[in-house]
Amino acid sequence: NPNIVLCDWMGDETPCVKTLVHGDQRRLFNTSNSRMTIMPAWVIDRYGSNDVLRFTKNAGFPIINYPNEVVVQVHAAGLNPIDVSMRGGYGAATMAMKRDPLNINQSGSEFPLILGRDMSGVIMECGLDVASAYFKEGDEVWAAIPPWKQGSLAEFVVLSANEVSKKPKCLSHIEAAAVPYVAATAWSALVNTGGLNKDNCAKKRILILGGSGGVGTFSIQMLKAWGAHVTVTCSQNAERLVRGLGVDHVVDYTAGPVEVPLRALEKFDLVLDNVGGDTESWALGLLKPWCGAKYVTLVTPFLCNTDRLGIADGMLQTGVTVASKALKHLSKGVHYRWGMFAPNGLALDDISEMVDAGKIRAVVEEEFTFSQVPQAMLKVEKGHARGKTVVKISSGEDSSE
Numbered sequence: 001n002p003n004i005v006l007c008d009w010m011g012d013e014t015p016c017v018k019t020l021v022h023g024d025q026r027r028l029f030n031t032s033n034s035r036m037t038i039m040p041a042w043v044i045d046r047y048g049s050n051d052v053l054r055f056t057k058n059a060g061f062p063i064i065n066y067p068n069e070v071v072v073q074v075h076a077a078g079l080n081p082i083d084v085s086m087r088g089g090y091g092a093a094t095m096a097m098k099r100d101p102l103n104i105n106q107s108g109s110e111f112p113l114i115l116g117r118d119m120s121g122v123i124m125e126c127g128l129d130v131a132s133a134y135f136k137e138g139d140e141v142w143a144a145i146p147p148w149k150q151g152s153l154a155e156f157v158v159l160s161a162n163e164v165s166k167k168p169k170c171l172s173h174i175e176a177a178a179v180p181y182v183a184a185t186a187w188s189a190l191v192n193t194g195g196l197n198k199d200n201c202a203k204k205r206i207l208i209l210g211g212s213g214g215v216g217t218f219s220i221q222m223l224k225a226w227g228a229h230v231t232v233t234c235s236q237n238a239e240r241l242v243r244g245l246g247v248d249h250v251v252d253y254t255a256g257p258v259e260v261p262l263r264a265l266e267k268f269d270l271v272l273d274n275v276g277g278d279t280e281s282w283a284l285g286l287l288k289p290w291c292g293a294k295y296v297t298l299v300t301p302f303l304c305n306t307d308r309l310g311i312a313d314g315m316l317q318t319g320v321t322v323a324s325k326a327l328k329h330l331s332k333g334v335h336y337r338w339g340m341f342a343p344n345g346l347a348l349d350d351i352s353e354m355v356d357a358g359k360i361r362a363v364v365e366e367e368f369t370f371s372q373v374p375q376a377m378l379k380v381e382k383g384h385a386r387g388k389t390v391v392k393i394s395s396g397e398d399s400s401e
């Protein structure tokens, strides 16, 4: 038989390396060891404060259920405010619907739940439909993991290939894990909802409310790379950070009512709101009227509505709220929109190119080890982010670090 498969067992938690010998051609590939059913992970078994986080060596190993999926060995995981919120049960109703649309499972079937939305790692196994010309075992990839899927605070994760993208070559896994979730959110808000792109940003005036956190530090760099004029609000002690990312004008929101200095500036083509609260009451007045200018807020009551009212009534409430606000502001000549994270491997491909071209860098504020996940979550929970918090997951060899 000219097709011979040789298999090297590398221990319980190490994938099996197979060698396929076809005639005189040899091809190495990795696949899930059939004995590999568990992996180390941080999980939660109920919603609550930081003490619900539990380390286990026996989390279920993710398996490929659909032919377009890949299994990735996680080298680094980035944390986001949504991880802290989800730990407390935020969005549970909507996520349950996404995981189980027919409502077959009992409530609580999401546990043990693995948090962590950002991932940089290496593909270990590809489903049969994953185009081998694009992804193959051993590729270094990054991804923003949708909140209804098991997250990256684990040694392995399974994702759809269209959520995954090749990691920028110039970034370490730690740096790469700082980017995807905020990048996919900023892309969704600024490109898909805000209508901005690399060809129409020159001369546009953009205001980012909350420039010093994850979304802010990424958005600044993308908009500057596209030639926009960028103003941000942030604390005084974050001014150096945002200036270093290319911001044109900084307004310190801690120095008094921030809308006062903002009203004195030339009006804007787009406001990205990362802050929420009472900003809606004055931020739309900073837009150029009757010019297609948009206010896009990332702080929306969508998931709170479904948590509080259930899926049907929550969605109805959401529709009524957003439609009435959009109509109210349209009559004043400006557009009111909600921005939402959306998984987007294709956008990450473009962002990867921008990173490798030196136009965007990762802003890592603090790095934690896998054993320090609870400390990392507390750091995110305390707020006042200056970029991103990242956890190093893999203890294996890492050529890019």
Ligand SMILES: NC(=O)c1ccc[n+]([C@@H]2O[C@H](COP(=O)([O-])OP(=O)(O)OC[C@H]3O[C@@H](n4cnc5c(N)ncnc54)[C@H](OP(=O)(O)O)[C@@H]3O)[C@@H](O)[C@H]2O)c1
Binding pocket: 080, 081, 082, 182, 185, 209, 210, 211, 212, 213, 214, 215, 216, 233, 234, 235, 253, 274, 275, 298, 299, 300, 339, 340, 341, 383, 384, 385, 386, 387
């Ligand atoms: N809708 C979605 O799908 C979606 C997706 C991602 C994020 N979000 C939301 O978007 C927001 C930003 O996310 P993120 O990841 O960038 O959060 P983050 O990393 O925690 O950053 C928030 C930043 O805002 C600053 N800040 C706080 N209050 C401020 C104010 N009044 N004015 C200006 N800056 C202020 C904070 O620093 P100081 O407090 O020190 O000033 C911090 O640097 C969060 O509310 C998050 O939940 C929504």
